[in-house]
Amino acid sequence: MTTTASAPTPAADARALGLAHYAARGALEHVLARHGITFQQQIALRAAVTADVPQTPDDLVTQVRGSLKADPADIHATLNELLAKQLLAADGTHLRSTDAGRGLLAAVGAETAPVSDRIWGGIPAEDLSAAGRVLALVRERANAELAALTA
Numbered sequence: 084m085t086t087t088a089s090a091p092t093p094a095a096d097a098r099a100l101g102l103a104h105y106a107a108r109g110a111l112e113h114v115l116a117r118h119g120i121t122f123q124q125q126i127a128l129r130a131a132v133t134a135d136v137p138q139t140p141d142d143l144v145t146q147v148r149g150s151l152k153a154d155p156a157d158i159h160a161t162l163n164e165l166l167a168k169q170l171l172a173a174d175g176t177h178l179r180s181t182d183a184g185r186g187l188l189a190a191v192g193a194e195t196a197p198v199s200d201r202i203w204g205g206i207p208a209e210d211l212s213a214a215g216r217v218l219a220l221v222r223e224r225a226n227a228e229l230a231a232l233t234a
Contacts, residue, residue, distance in 0.1 A: 095214075095217060100218075100221070107202060108122065110195075110198050110202070111125075111195060111198075114191055114194050114195050114198070115191060117194075118187055118190065118191055119168075120168075120170075120187065121161075123147070123151060123153060123157070123158070123161050124161055124164060124165055124170075125188070125191065126147055126150055126151060127143055127147050127158065127161050127162055127165060128165055128170055128171065128180065128184050128187070128188060129188060130143050130146040130147055130150075131143060131165075131171055131178055131179065131180045131184070132180040132184060132185055132188055137174055137177035137178060137179040138177060138178060139176055139177055139178070140159065140162055140178055143158070143162060143178060144158045144159060144162070147161070152229065162178065165184070166178070168183075169181055169183055169184075170183055170184035170187060171184060
C-alpha cells in the first residue's frame with residue numbers, strides 16, 4: 084500500500100508575502116490593462132475618488148507614496164497622465180475625479196469582484212483574521228524600517 088505524505092504547511096515569510104502580492108496584483112493588472120490604466124494610476128485615481136474633499140496634487144502624492152513607496156516625481160507624472168486621460172480634472176489648486184474616472188473605477192471593481200471572490204473565497208474567517216493581524220504588524224515594522232533607512 085502506497086501512502087503519500089502531505090506537504091508541510093509553508094511558513095509565512097517575505098518571499099511568500101511577495102509571491103502572493105504579485106500573483107494577486109498580476110490578476111488586477113490584467114484587468115487594468117484592458118481599461119488602459121496602470122496599477123499606479125489606479126491607486127492614485129482611487130485616492131482621489133475616495134477622498135472626502137478634493138485633494139491637492141501634493142496631498143495625492145503623499146497618499147500614494149504612503150501606499151506604494153514610489154518616487155514623488157513618478158507619482159506627479161501619474162497624476163498628469165490621469166489629467167491627460169480626463170480621469171482627473173483640475174479644480175483650482177485641487178484635483179477631483181471626473182465622472183469618467185469614477186466610472187472606470189466602478190467598472191474595474193465590477194470586473195475584479197468575481198476574481199477576488201475566487202481568490203479569497205472559502206478561506207476561513209479565523210485564518211483571514213490571523214493573516215490580517217500578521218500583515219498589519221509586518222506593514223508597521225516595514226514602514227518603521229523604511230523610515231529609519233531614509234532618515
